[in-house]
Amino acid sequence: MEQTVEQKLKALYELQTIHTKIDRIRQVRGELPMEVADLEDDVAQLETRIQKSKAELDDLEDDIVTRKNLIKDAQANIKKYETQLNEVKNNREYEAISKEIEIQGLDIQVSEKKIREFEYEISNKTQVYEKAAADLEARKTDLDVKKDELGTITAETQKDEEALNVEAEKATANIEPRLLTAYTRLRQNAKNGLAVVTIQRDSCSGCFNQIPPQRQSDIRQRKKIIVCEHCGRILVDEQTALETEAV
Numbered sequence: 001m002e003q004t005v006e007q008k009l010k011a012l013y014e015l016q017t018i019h020t021k022i023d024r025i026r027q028v029r030g031e032l033p034m035e036v037a038d039l040e041d042d043v044a045q046l047e048t049r050i051q052k053s054k055a056e057l058d059d060l061e062d063d064i065v066t067r068k069n070l071i072k073d074a075q076a077n078i079k080k081y082e083t084q085l086n087e088v089k090n091n092r093e094y095e096a097i098s099k100e101i102e103i104q105g106l107d108i109q110v111s112e113k114k115i116r117e118f119e120y121e122i123s124n125k126t127q128v129y130e131k132a133a134a135d136l137e138a139r140k141t142d143l144d145v146k147k148d149e150l151g152t153i154t155a156e157t158q159k160d161e162e163a164l165n166v167e168a169e170k171a172t173a174n175i176e177p178r179l180l181t182a183y184t185r186l187r188q189n190a191k192n193g194l195a196v197v198t199i200q201r202d203s204c205s206g207c208f209n210q211i212p213p214q215r216q217s218d219i220r221q222r223k224k225i226i227v228c229e230h231c232g233r234i235l236v237d238e239q240t241a242l243e244t245e246a247v
Contacts, residue, residue: 003174003176004222005222005223005224005225006222006240008175008176008179008225009196009222009225009234009236009240010240010243010244011171011174011175012175012179012183012195012196012234012236013196013236013240013241013244014171014174014244015168015171015172015175015183015196016183016194016195016196016197017244017245018164018167018168018171019168019187019193020193020194021164022161022164022165022168023192023193025157025160025161025164026161028153028157029150029153029154029157032146032149032150032153033150035146036143036146036147036150039139039142039143039146040143042139043136043139043140043143046132046135046136046139047136049132050129050132050133050136053125053128053129053132054129056125057122057125057126057129060118060121060122060125061122063114063118064115064118064119067111067112067114067115067118068111068115070107070111071108071111071112074104074105074107074108074111075104075108077100077104078101078104078105081097081100081101081104082101084097085097085098085101179225182195182234183195183196183234186232186233186234189232190206190231190233192206194206194233195233195234196233196234196235196236197228197233197234197235197236198235198236198237198238198240198241199211199216199219199235199236199237199238200238202216204228204230204231204233204235206228206231206233207228207230207231207233209228209229209230209231211228211235215229216237219235219236219237220237220239222237222240
């Protein structure tokens with residue numbers, strides 16, 4: 001059976017009333033879900049940064065060990081070459097072995113320089129690592145607090161919201177697709193989520209602009225769906241709202 005305009009208006013206002021209640025419940029949660037999500041992102045980024053810093057520190061420690069081993073090898077070679085110096089038979093052999101000793105000495109100096117550089121890097125990266133670790137603990141604490149807050153509020157409002165969502169689904173079934181699409185678009189574009197509003201003090205209760213007397217009269221007659229000339233919201237008279245809420 002085709003709905004009358006009055007029935008369509010009442011169905012739209014009923015859906016709006018249910019959605020407004022859902023919006024109020026979500027407003028109680030406020031920005032908590034976003035704050036929790038942001039903190040979870042912060043924690044993940046800090047954990048990644050800490051893992052990277054730890055890997056870099058481990059690599060630097062390995063580099064130091066490698067350089068120390070090279071120094072030991074070079075020192076052992078120097079001792080070996082110094083022993084050989086005592087057994088040389090001519091200047092040519094002496095100069096060749098002396099050159100090898102010099103090369104090993106230079107290798108030791110290079111390794112010692114590299115070790116100092118690695119230790120300096122370790123010092124700097126350790127500070128970064130420790131700061132990130134401290135920041136991580138702080139973020140985790142904040143996250144636990146926000147999760148507890150959100151969990152408490154969600155537990156208090158979840159049943160009500162679920163029940164209202166069921167009501168909204170039932171109310172949606174009573175609205176033709178074309179009107180439902182328009183209603184949904186209006187809700188998405190409105191900051192307060194109001195797509196269907198009443199006339200209050202001769203004005204649209206959505207944008208508070210005045211409605212001409214003749215237009216108010218047309219709205220009260222419920223012969224056609226009328227929207228606010230200023231904000232585009234669907235308008236219903238107060239009597240329609242009262243009758244819908246009383247059902």
